[in-house]
Amino acid sequence: METLAAIPWILRHGGEAYAKLGTPKSTGTRLFSISGHVNKPGVYEVELGMPLMTFINDHAGGVTTGKKLKAVIPGGSSVPILTAEECRDVALDFESMAEKGTMLGSGAIIVMAEGTCIVRSLMVLTRFYSHESCGQCTPCREGTPWLYRLIKSFEDGTASEKDLDLVEYVCTAMMGNTICPLADAAVMPTRSYIKKFRDEFVEHLKHGGCPYPAWPLA
Ligand code: SF4
Structure with missing residues (x-):
């Protein structure tokens, strides 16, 4: 599904242009779903390499109003969790996640606000x-x-x-x-x-x- 979603843009603009999106090693775009304690949960297509906090704040409407971030599962339930501190300087690309000891996995991001056990x-x-x-x-x-x-x-x-x-x-x-x-x-x-x-x-x-x-x- 994710691959199919990218095809119309690639046909219009060419594979070379698509490969210029993202970072040198994590090229192109990715569909990320975001759920949990955010104001606008949903599925969004963004360039790989976007800072995680930019994604949470600009696309998902930020952490549930009035709450502070506690932790994020960045790539589906099977990947290691990130603390709020670790989220500050991590980007949505394979290398950045690996540096933090976790993975982009399925691209299913789960946000937990303070108050979550x-x-x-x-x-x-x-x-x-x-x-x-x-x-x-x-x-x-x-x-x-x-x-x-x-x-x-x-x-x-x-x-x-x-x-x-x-x-x-x-x-x-x-x-x-x-x-x-x-x-x-x-x-x-x-x-x-x-x-x-x-x-x-x-x-x-x-x-x-x-x-x-x-x-x-x-
Ligand atoms: S095959 Fe997979 S799901 Fe089944 S018992 Fe082994 S590890 Fe678990």
């Missing part, structure tokens, strides 16, 4: 991957529901500090040990959420469960 967000992601596992490979069949149960235990208030190490143990057993990339797709966000927002997991431990209201944002 990072632990709950990861719980939803791991529940999805657990549900999607076809069960053929043991590390994925056993690992994805195990990750979900572990992350859920932080939300429920039944986790202990050693469970953060246990999450990493499960991730190591899953990563690169399965037939298709679904298990890796669960591990990559999990590791990044815990690495970048470890304090929030610890806060859940201290609080005895989730300290955030059930539905912080409409």
Whole structure:
């Protein structure tokens, strides 16, 4: 679909002109969908290389009115998350994302504003991957529901500090040990959420469960 969308412009202006769009290594345009806490969610076609914050502010109408940015998933649920700080100087191209240790992936950008529970967000992601596992490979069949149960235990208030190490143990057993990339797709966000927002997991431990209201944002 994305390729088809580019064809009319390329036929009118030529392939050489299209290749001049974007950056020297990430040429052309890309369709990005943006959802979550922005004023104008939707699908937008922009040149590769556009700063992420320009995209959020100029195309998606900015972060939900009155809220500060907390984090962004830049390329679909399977890619490592970016903190608000990291978003300040990253662009929508393959090289910039790789420098931050993440990927453009599917181009599905999810914006999270302050007030979003990072632990709950990861719980939803791991529940999805657990549900999607076809069960053929043991590390994925056993690992994805195990990750979900572990992350859920932080939300429920039944986790202990050693469970953060246990999450990493499960991730190591899953990563690169399965037939298709679904298990890796669960591990990559999990590791990044815990690495970048470890304090929030610890806060859940201290609080005895989730300290955030059930539905912080409409
Ligand atoms: S990694 Fe892929 S093939 Fe293996 S169990 Fe998971 S979904 Fe199935």
